[in-house]
Amino acid sequence: MTFSAQLEARFDKLLKSYPPGxxxxxxxxxxxxxQDEIGQITxxxxxxxxxxxxxxxxxxxxxxxxxxxLHTKPLGKYHVxxxxxxxxxxxxxxxxxxxxxxxxxxxxKEVTADGEFSIEEVECIGACSWAPAIQVNYDFHHHVxxxxxxxxxxxxxxxx
Amino acid sequence: MLFNEPSPxxxxxxxxxxxxxxxxxxxxxxxxxxxxxxxKAAKMKPEEIIAEVKVSNLRGRGGAGxxxxxxxxxxxxxxxxxxxxxxxxxxxxxxxxxxxxxxENDPHQxxxxxxxxxxxxxxxxxxxxxxxxxxxxIEVMEKALAEAYEKGWLGKNIQGTGFDFDLYAHTGAGAxxxxxxxxxxxxxxxxxxxxxxxxxxxxxxxxFQCPTILNNVETFCAVPAILRDGGAAFAAxxxxxxxxxxxxxxxxxxxxxxxxxxxxxxxxxQMIEEVGGGIRHGKKLKAFxxxxxxxxxxxxxEVEGATMDYDSMASRKTxxxxxxxxxxxxxxxxxxxxxxxxxxxxxxSCGWCIPCREGTTWLKKILxxxxxxxxxxxxxDLIGDIAKNMLGRTFCPLGDAAAMPTISIVEKFRQEFxxxxxxxxxxxxxxxxxxxx
Ligand SMILES: Cc1cc2nc3c(=O)[nH]c(=O)nc-3n(C[C@H](O)[C@H](O)[C@H](O)COP(=O)(O)O)c2cc1C
Ligand code: SF4
Ligand code: FES
Numbered sequence: 001m002t003f004s005a006q007l008e009a010r011f012d013k014l015l016k017s018y019p020p021g022x023x024x025x026x027x028x029x030x031x032x033x034x035q036d037e038i039g040q041i042t043x044x045x046x047x048x049x050x051x052x053x054x055x056x057x058x059x060x061x062x063x064x065x066x067x068x069x070l071h072t073k074p075l076g077k078y079h080v081x082x083x084x085x086x087x088x089x090x091x092x093x094x095x096x097x098x099x100x101x102x103x104x105x106x107x108x109k110e111v112t113a114d115g116e117f118s119i120e121e122v123e124c125i126g127a128c129s130w131a132p133a134i135q136v137n138y139d140f141h142h143h144v145x146x147x148x149x150x151x152x153x154x155x156x157x158x159x160x
Numbered sequence: 161m162l163f164n165e166p167s168p169x170x171x172x173x174x175x176x177x178x179x180x181x182x183x184x185x186x187x188x189x190x191x192x193x194x195x196x197x198x199x200k201a202a203k204m205k206p207e208e209i210i211a212e213v214k215v216s217n218l219r220g221r222g223g224a225g226x227x228x229x230x231x232x233x234x235x236x237x238x239x240x241x242x243x244x245x246x247x248x249x250x251x252x253x254x255x256x257x258x259x260x261x262x263x264e265n266d267p268h269q270x271x272x273x274x275x276x277x278x279x280x281x282x283x284x285x286x287x288x289x290x291x292x293x294x295x296x297x298i299e300v301m302e303k304a305l306a307e308a309y310e311k312g313w314l315g316k317n318i319q320g321t322g323f324d325f326d327l328y329a330h331t332g333a334g335a336x337x338x339x340x341x342x343x344x345x346x347x348x349x350x351x352x353x354x355x356x357x358x359x360x361x362x363x364x365x366x367x368f369q370c371p372t373i374l375n376n377v378e379t380f381c382a383v384p385a386i387l388r389d390g391g392a393a394f395a396a397x398x399x400x401x402x403x404x405x406x407x408x409x410x411x412x413x414x415x416x417x418x419x420x421x422x423x424x425x426x427x428x429x430q431m432i433e434e435v436g437g438g439i440r441h442g443k444k445l446k447a448f449x450x451x452x453x454x455x456x457x458x459x460x461x462e463v464e465g466a467t468m469d470y471d472s473m474a475s476r477k478t479x480x481x482x483x484x485x486x487x488x489x490x491x492x493x494x495x496x497x498x499x500x501x502x503x504x505x506x507x508x509s510c511g512w513c514i515p516c517r518e519g520t521t522w523l524k525k526i527l528x529x530x531x532x533x534x535x536x537x538x539x540x541d542l543i544g545d546i547a548k549n550m551l552g553r554t555f556c557p558l559g560d561a562a563a564m565p566t567i568s569i570v571e572k573f574r575q576e577f578x579x580x581x582x583x584x585x586x587x588x589x590x591x592x593x594x595x596x597x
Binding site for chain 2: 053069085
């Protein structure tokens with residue numbers, strides 16, 4: 001597989017970051033960074049990472065299924081993650097999540113037909129003091145109201 | 161960037177550079193006594209460094225509160241194996257968002273803390289494990305690491321001291337359990353985050369089976385101040401046996417939620433009223449969680465006279481925990497709160513041991529049924545029974561973390577469970593049932 005020059009540089013650095021014979025340590029970061037570039041974790045990617053770190057594809061698959069951020073199916077271009085854990089719940093995070101589902105017409109881990117958006121109800125994302133919080137891809141949004149969410153999603157939809 | 165206004169009642173030690181222009185840059189750091197503590201430590205004997213940390217009464221800020229100096233002392237410094245420093249930046253305990261601001265606003269303080277830990281046990285490499293959701297902090301950290309290498313504060317023969325140290329940022333990929341120290345070490349080796357049996361503890365067999373110091377981000381961030389101003393000065397900020405300050409995240413029904421650096425021993429009442437501006441909408445306090453969702457819940461009456469420190473919380477049979485304060489007002493449904501907390505643990509249980517995997521799942525189901533008004537009177541005791549049967553019987557502390565808040569909620573708010581009996585709608589909720597995964 002070929003990746004962008006930045007990703008290749010990242011991989012090179014990762015493979016040099018662990019003690020000799022411990023290249024397997026690079027697995028999870030490599031999978032996540034590659035997913036960010038190609039959108040999902042494909043069988044081809046699993047084989048590629050396995051070869052580069054010297055393990056079997058089975059060993060990669062076994063690890064892959066453990067981590068909630070690693071996806072074997074494509075997500076929307078904008079992955080909307082709404083926290084409903086306790087501190088957000090106390091600020092109506094559950095209602096915000098329901099609002100987002102209604103607005104986009106999809107539910108947990110579903111993708112809109114045009115592939116633009118996906119939704120996930122997530123556990124605490126570390127923004128508890130600025131609740132309710134969401135992440136769109138890696139971007140945090142704090143103190144989100146249904147109105148702010150509408151504006152945000154409408155703005156993203158218009159983006160080329 | 162700061163997400164909330166600071167409070168005049170804060171004691172700024174770890175946050176002293178917050179709000180300065182470019183507070184994350186090495187130039188700002190060096191201009192404000194940065195890396196001076198490392199230079200001082202480099203002239204000390206390793207045992208003197210550890211002694212200073214012991215004097216400071218610094219206790220682990222990740223949740224368990226283990227004395228840091230003692231932990232460092234367990235590492236066999238003269239072992240022929242390489243030694244490692246590992247930073248726990250997995251921060252996923254619900255209610256907790258403080259390591260995030262520490263890394264974002266002052267990453268060099270963390271690097272310096274790690275370097276001093278390295279000196280104390282003769283370690284020459286370290287890893288900063290950051291939860292995957294905090295991708296932007298990986299970029300912040302990598303920038304800071306590059307600056308430190310460029311200016312000779314990392315790498316070979318740092319500032320002519322003869323000390324070598326390499327430090328790397330490592331991303332997680334979504335798993336609360338990877339914050340548990342031994343699961344984190346497995347994850348760092350490219351494996352599933354299944355905890356390890358202990359002993360051996362990480363001090364003896366940690367990263368790559370080598371002796372390792374593993375601490376929370378905030379713990380390492382306290383170390384430069386301890387070496388710079390002396391352990392005694394740090395200890396004096398707190399109260400006996402609990403030195404220094406604690407990054408405290410005020411969350412929930414409070415007027416000024418935010419992350420504040422408060423002296424250990426800070427009165428809870430004052431924290432709520434003056435730092436946090438009181439309970440939202442002039443309501444009364446119903447329940448209080450001192451440090452993340454794993455801590456037993458306190459009632460408003462129990463909060464009377466409490467202070468934010470290890471002993472005061474232990475005497476009330478709860479824990480200071482991670483610093484994630486969760487405040488619930490009089491209109492909060494405690495059944496719903498218990499359910500949401502349990503849903504989290506059921507989702508995050510790694511599935512390795514049966515009492516936790518099955519216990520959390522069953523409790524989630526019973527609580528769900530209860531909140532929907534389908535509970536029975538015997539269920540109330542069943543919840544308490546299942547949770548008590550998990551206590552102390554699981555492979556890692558996640559099982560206890562799930563059981564403890566649940567037991568406390570059932571015991572202290574039993575009436576609210578009664579109020580949900582016989583198909584009655586939730587007395588606190590007027591807008592239908594709760595979303596479910
Ligand atoms: C389920 C579970 C999750 C944990 N999550 C974290 C975490 O996100 N960050 C953290 O520093 N410690 C976490 N801990 C505590 C660590 O196991 C460990 O005690 C801590 O990192 C040690 O550092 P300290 O002594 O500086 O607190 C967790 C523990 C458990 C049982
Ligand atoms: S207590 Fe839970 S999280 Fe810990 S090992 Fe057992 S199943 Fe895994
Ligand atoms: S509870 Fe929602 S960000 Fe922590």
